[in-house]
Structures are given as C-alpha cells and as structure tokens.
Amino acid sequence: MIPILISHILRTNLRGLDNLFMDKGKIYTFLNPVSYLMALDRKDLFGQFDGIFADGSILVAAIRLLYGITVKRRSFDMTxxxxxxxxxxxxxxxxxxxxxxxxxxxxxxxxIFKERYPKLKFMGCRNGYFVSEQEMDAEAKHITQVNPDFLIVGMGALMQERFLLKVRNAGFQGIGFTCGGFIHQTANNEIEYYPLWIDRMNLRFVYRMYKEKHTRKRYVQAALLFPARFLWEKLIFSWYKDSKPL
Incomplete structure (x- = not known):
C-alpha cells in the first residue's frame, strides 16, 4: 500500500508526454518538497488531479530511497x-x-515565448489575482467557452490547484498544467532561469533561494520538515499494511 500522493506520482511517471499532451480533459500539477508538505494537508484537493509530477531532485531521491522506484523529474520550466x-x-x-x-x-x-517559438499561438492571458470567488468562477467559465488546447496556471501552491480544478469542473475540455513561478521568472527576461551548470548539478532550489529572497524561509522550513514527514508517512503506511489481518 502506497500513500495517495506517491501513488499519483508513480502513475503519472509511466506516461509519455506526447500521449499525455493528446489526452483531453485532464489537469496536472507538480510537487516539490515545499508543496508536498502543503499537499499532505490537502489530499482532498490534490487527489482530484489526473496526474502529479515529481518536481525536484530531492523528491525524486526521496522516492527512490524509501520506495525503491526511480521517477523522472518533471518541472514546468525550460529545464x-x-x-x-x-x-x-x-x-x-x-x-x-x-x-x-x-x-x-x-x-x-x-x-518572450512568441520570440522563442514564432508559431506558438495564444488564445489569451490574464493575471493570477482574483478579488473574489465569483471572479474566479467567471474566469473559469470564460476559459471553458474559448476552449484552449492547453491552460497554464501559475498562482502559487494550493491557489493554482484550486483554480485549475474549478476550470475542469466548469467543463474544460483541454489540458491544464500548474506552473508555479515560471511566468514571473520568464517576465524578468529569465526564460532560461537556471544556468546550465546549476541544472546539471541539481542545485535549482539553492539557486532560487539565492535569486528570490522570499523563497528562503519556506525552503529552510521544508529542509527541516520534509524528511521527517516523508519518512513518517512511509512508516505509517508500512505499519498499516503489516497490521492488516491476513
């Protein structure tokens, strides 16, 4: 028996991207150690997604260490x-x-995306700040009406998942992805946000702490809490499995 978040990640890891890009009416999100801690308290939300990707080498390593399974790192960025x-x-x-x-x-x-990809077509874009649930609902309805093939949402962990789920529940027939801070990073003329050597050495979270001061507190908290909670979840599920009557 495997915890629901890990099970989601393992199932998603089996899918090829070309196949995934053609499977309409689906929504996907990404978890790193920071957002994984949030997701542990909102399994009701994340459990409704069609797929979850392991975003970051630390989560990938933790899954390999405790579950003996190698998953591919997938992040919604240019790496x-x-x-x-x-x-x-x-x-x-x-x-x-x-x-x-x-x-x-x-x-x-x-x-910037159009400069890099001249044939890329955008049906629309808007900011990720909403003054009310009603405005979010109206935008979700609008998106289902214009019906883009792909929807990319970057509003911060939990809020972006809530909104993407609203869009799917409103009848969206395309494919949706959360993207975290990707749009913000790109807008700062940093479409290639991570230097190549940083990416190769799997130091992306360290680089982001250096570049974005507001991320430092949550990364430090995750460094302290993530290993303990990840291990605890594994132990609890192992105990539950072993204690079930034959």
Whole structure:
C-alpha cells in the first residue's frame, strides 16, 4: 500500500508526454518538497488531479530511497516540460491560455515565448489575482467557452490547484498544467532561469533561494520538515499494511 500522493506520482511517471499532451480533459500539477508538505494537508484537493509530477531532485531521491522506484523529474520550466509542450503546440497548431502572475508580467512572458517559438499561438492571458470567488468562477467559465488546447496556471501552491480544478469542473475540455513561478521568472527576461551548470548539478532550489529572497524561509522550513514527514508517512503506511489481518 502506497500513500495517495506517491501513488499519483508513480502513475503519472509511466506516461509519455506526447500521449499525455493528446489526452483531453485532464489537469496536472507538480510537487516539490515545499508543496508536498502543503499537499499532505490537502489530499482532498490534490487527489482530484489526473496526474502529479515529481518536481525536484530531492523528491525524486526521496522516492527512490524509501520506495525503491526511480521517477523522472518533471518541472514546468525550460529545464523540463515547458519547451516540450511549446514545441508540441507549435508543431500541431494548438492554442494556449495563461493565467499567472501580474498582468504586465504575463503579457511580457507571452511576448518572450512568441520570440522563442514564432508559431506558438495564444488564445489569451490574464493575471493570477482574483478579488473574489465569483471572479474566479467567471474566469473559469470564460476559459471553458474559448476552449484552449492547453491552460497554464501559475498562482502559487494550493491557489493554482484550486483554480485549475474549478476550470475542469466548469467543463474544460483541454489540458491544464500548474506552473508555479515560471511566468514571473520568464517576465524578468529569465526564460532560461537556471544556468546550465546549476541544472546539471541539481542545485535549482539553492539557486532560487539565492535569486528570490522570499523563497528562503519556506525552503529552510521544508529542509527541516520534509524528511521527517516523508519518512513518517512511509512508516505509517508500512505499519498499516503489516497490521492488516491476513
């Protein structure tokens, strides 16, 4: 018996991206050690997603160490999934829609994407700040009406998952992904946010702590709490499995 979040990650890991990009009406998110801690308290939310990717070498290593299974790191940035999705969309004439960051940032990011991928088509974009649930509901309905092939949402952990689930429940027939801070990073002229040597050495979280001061507290907290809670969850499920009557 495997915890629900790990089970989701393992199932998602078995899927090829081209197949995933063609499977309509699905929504996907990503977990790193920081967001994994949040997800442990919101399994009701994350359990409704069609797939969860292991975002970060630390989570990948933890799964390999405690469960003996190797999963591929997938992040929605230019070191991983984003260029594959953009190339797929270009080659197949697919339309994108983005909800993320501040308005000027998301618009600038779209311009940068178009420069890098001239054939990439955007159906629309808007900021990720909503004043009420009603505004979120209205935007979710609008997205289902314009019906983009791919929806990319970057609003911070939990909020972006809540919104993407709203869109799916409103009848969205495309494919949705959360993207964390990808749009914000791109808008700062950092589409290649991580230097190549940082990416190769799996030091992305250290680099982000250096570049973005607001991330330092949560990364330090995760460094202290994630190993303990991840191990505890494994022990609890192992005990439950062993204690069940034959």
């Amino acid at each position: 991983s999934m984003a260029p594959e999705l953009f190339r797929f969309a270009e080659n197949n004439g697919k339309m994108l829609y983005i909800v993320a960051s501040k308005q000027e940032q998301v618009e600038k990011a779209v311009e």
